[in-house]
Amino acid sequence: MPRYQSGIFIYNGKKDEAEMETALSQVLPALSKEVKELKVIQTLSLDDLYGNCRHYGPEVDVFFIFGGDGTLHEVINCLAPLEKRPVIGVLPGGTCNDFSRVLDTPQRLNQAAASIIEGEEVTVDAGRTEDDYFINFWGIGLVTQTSFNIDETQKNRFGVLSYFMSALKTMNQATPFHYKMTIDDEEVDGEAVMILIMNGQFIGTRRVPVPTINLQDGKFDVLIVKNSNLTLFRELMTMGRPQADQNEFQEISHYQGEKVNIDVEFKQDVDMDGEIKGKTPEKLEVLPGHFTFLSGGPNALQNMDTP
Helix, strand or coil, X not given: CCCEEEEEEEEECCCXXXXXXXXXXHHHHHHHCCEEEEEEEEECCHHHHHHHHHHHXXXXXXXEEEECHHHHHHHHHHHCCCXXXXXXXXXXXXXXXXXXXXXXXXXCHHHHHXXXXXXXXXXXXXXXXXXXXXXXXXXXXXXXXHHHHCCHHHXXXXXXXXXXXXXXXXXXXXXXXXXXXXXXXXXXXXXXXEEEEECCCEECCEECCCCCCCCCCCCEEEEEXXXXXXXXXXXXXXXXXXXXXXXXXXXXXXXXXXXXXEEECCCCEEEECCXXXXXXXXXXXXXXXXXXXXXXXXXCCCCCCCC
């Protein structure tokens, strides 16, 4: 008997036709065995994506997304306001596929499809700003500038390497900014080159080395990076170790909280899940257990690599 009665499989129709035919042939047979009525939808624009999400989201049991973190971000923004939300399955089809890595999903498509359709349903927190939702991270400063600096030609040619090429370029251009934040009832202020509010655990295919990040604890992990220098890299390398004392760190401050209000001296563009969207000042809050995803492996949601 199929696991689900009804489902949607949605993908970006602007991709290369031959590439898409190969991809669909790898994933649809595995998914269709476990979904009695599986509708396949090709979208050609953001409006097309929004329309299909809003139409089918309340009606189906499971919603499969073949795309990258940007596509997932747009889908969760459509599904988040719904009273009845489907289970979500993510098939990696982008450059970094960070949230699929959070779910421990294999990055090979045929393996990913087989894994998620048999995967455990896991509830995860989401983040909400005044106008949008996010599932992985919210950030300003270096992370936003890195997104701006990615060369689309490099992205098409080098894939994930383009992210790191952009990051290295951006670090040499980092300009500190003054911030004021309230994290729950605690007020903090100072200068930073980057502020990250983490819900998920990966950025640019790399795990953020913060052991407390947990998508099921109803809290954000707030990282304030003061400078991009060698001391920062040493602290990042040691942050995940049990003996690390974060009180001694010079370039990174770490907080946890359910609600965050943030303002900066000059308006900053915001990066949410890899998409440039919105500006500071901003108010953020955690929505505990707001979504249910299909895990892709036994280490889904674990906050550090297992030995």
